[in-house]
Every structure is written in structure tokens, then in C-alpha cells.
Amino acid sequence: MVTVTRLLISFLALAASRLPLAASQELPDYMMVGTDGAADEEVRSFHINHMGLNVHNLTTSMDFYGNVLGMRHIITIQYTPSYSLTYMGFAQGGRNGTGFQTGAELLRDKNNMDGLIKLFHFAESENSLVASTGRTNTLTNIGLVVPDVQAAQDRFERHGVKIIKRIGETTVSASGPLANATNLGPASTQDAAEVDAVIKGLLTTDFENILFVEDPDGNMIEVVKQDGF
């Protein structure tokens, strides 16, 4: 019975993961595709370019986003000896097959790119920053798309990245990092049955195949495959 249920869950996850690609398919009634028309003229070229993070240790964060995730250092602005801002971005010149852009080229293209990370670092700060895995706040996660989630998981393990949930795992601790980051932790609810029901709901989508890791400050990074959901 357990096996049958697991199989059913895997099948549902697989089916759900294909949903966006199969528009003709009927969606279950708890999924609602947006029906917005075109946005108005004034906002036509608005796009979200970066996300800013306050970091404890710039060296550690640049090592993670740079050497582990593969983002490139675009620029650091040292406003004062102790306060700096650093932009990192994936080399979007990979489209010509080289996967390479110099920092100067990335800087020139900066405002035409998406998915950049801006790291704020204040060496004098005594503020111990709290990430969403440590206590629920308005940031839930950063989403990373990779061609092969298993290969990404192996790479993260080799680099000693903190893994919250591996591929294939389906259990979620109600007071753990994943629950905290998704507004299901102790600061959000004490209702274990509700948390359980949400997790069952997650399992009907692609949750089982998603990898969750933490950046050095405890920000949750969700890793999904290109054709994942």
C-alpha cells in the first residue's frame, strides 16, 4: 500500500511537472493559470533585475555565489572602508557557447540582465542577520534553474553546502529550515495537521524532485530542473 501510494505520488509529481508544457491538458481544480491580458504601455520594459541580500561575511558569500553557483563578480562599490555593495551575475554571454564575459562586459550589460544578486556588507554591523530559514520573514527563497538537479546536488555536497532537502525526500520538519522559510514554521502556526495537509499538497506537484539548500547566511535556494514545475 505504501509503495502504491508512493508510486501514485511520483506519478502525480511527474504529471504535474509536465503541466506547463502541455497546455491542452486539463488542470486539476486547485491550479489556476493566470488570465491577465497585456500590461499597460508605460511598464512595457520594466523587469526585475536583481535581488539584494544583507550578508554576514562578504568573502564567504562571494565564494558561495561565485565558486559554487558560478556567478561572476561584476562590481564592488566600497562606500566606506567598512560598507560595501557587490553585484554578482551569471555570464549571460554563454549564449554564444563560450559561457564567458569579463567583469567589464557584465557591467556594461548589467541593467539588461535578470537574476543578479546584490550583496550588502557592513563590517561594523553588530546586527545578527536573521534569514528566513531561521525565522519566518518576507523572503521565502531564491529560485535556481539547472539542467540536472542530481548533478547540482552532487556539486553542492562536494562544496559542503548545507542541504535542507535532497531529491527524493518528502518529509519536512515542522520547525525546520524549510518550514520556517515557507511560512509553516512555529512562528506561523502550531497546527501540525494543517502543516501536514500542506505538505501532502506539495507532494502532488514536483516537490519530491526539488532540491533545497542554504546560502551562507541561511537564505533558502530552491533548485529545479529546466522542465520542472
Ligand SMILES: *[C@@H]1O[C@H](CO)[C@@H](O)[C@H](O)[C@H]1NC(C)=O
Ligand atoms: C569571513 O570568512 C572568511 C572565510 O570564509 C574568514 O577567513 C574570515 O575570517 C571571515 N571574516 C569575519 C569577519 O568573520
Ligand SMILES: *[C@@H]1O[C@H](CO)[C@@H](O)[C@H](O)[C@H]1NC(C)=O
Ligand atoms: C561571447 O559573448 C560574450 C557576451 O556578449 C562576449 O563577452 C564574448 O566576448 C563572446 N565571445 C566570443 C568568442 O565571441
Ligand SMILES: *[C@@H]1O[C@H](CO)[C@@H](O)[C@H](O)[C@H]1NC(C)=O
Ligand atoms: C525555525 O524558526 C524558529 C523560530 O520561529 C526557530 O526557533 C527555529 O530554530 C528555526 N529552525 C531552524 C532550523 O532554524
